[in-house]
Amino acid sequence: MQPSKWVPVGRISRTHGTDGAVLIVAYGETLGERQADERLFVCLPSMRIPKALTIEDIRPHGRQWRVRFREVGHMQAARALVGLEVGVPEEELPELEEGEYYHYQLVGLRVETVSGHFLGILKEILESPAHDIYVVEDERGGELLLPAVEEIVRAVRPEENRVVVQPPAGLTDDL
Template sequence: MQLVVARVGRAHGIKGEVTVEVRTDEPELRLGPGAVLLTDPASAGPLTIETGRVHSGRLLLRFAGVRDRNAAEALRNTLLIAEVDPDQQPEDPDEYYDHQLMDLDVVTKDGTEVGRITEISHLPSQDLFVVERPDGTEVLIPFVEEIVTEIDLEEQRAVIDPPPGLIDDQAEIVSSRDTENASAKDDEDSSGADA
């Protein structure tokens, strides 16, 4: 199984280092020296990591054969892809690989359907589930223990206990905007009819 583990950012310095946007919970395993990664576009790789270090909170990597700023800049926006055994599990039983969470059904504790996980967004502060609702809209669910109370891989579902407004307010905001727009249009139509 192939997983996107990072995206190459800007070149750093003049010796071929690049910043990377990490998209894995295990960067030390997936992005360590010696790791060989496939790429998207495929023409950029495969790439072998020579060195890695953290600088000002950002991970910097240098790849074999990439020796100057121009070569590093040519890799910008390239996705780095690791081959992962689909049966492999994270060491911590409370951690999950992205591929395990994708397409899980999301339901509330009382069984109400929320939608389906279509993406996991890894932010510096926390991870987010991007959940597609049955009506095609999306809602963002923070992947924190207080909200995501259970991940059941056997049943292919994530159970959530959302705080008030996390899900409903997003729909109400859209609904109230539509109502306001319709009301404003009615006012315009009626004022036009008087003239």
């Protein structure tokens, strides 16, 4: 049996209070669907295999999630987790509708215009209240920010390792 693929669903941004709780910036909606007694995994720098942590309490806190883990009982232990990503095994992710993708499935794909011009590699996806924003890194290390809206993102084809876009006029003139 092959080991599960570990999929990041958030990053621990800081401690919260004195009881070992942490605040987590979520990647997408998966973290918000987790409940008490379910597990999240964290990969400590000294470990190769992610360590399971059991959720004792999870609730929204502004634009983040306040999470208390059963195994983390004090602030000192929580401080050691700040900056680390939390994740779940791929098979625990909810099924998506046709044409929907998790961020991890898109990051790393080639981004091309509808005419076939290579713009770069999808490096990161930023979430904003209106829509996601694709951060595309070009061959020179520059970044292009593309709103992930239907008028711009024309096709997502992970099986072909590419995203096809129609950038707004003037956005790619310097490329």
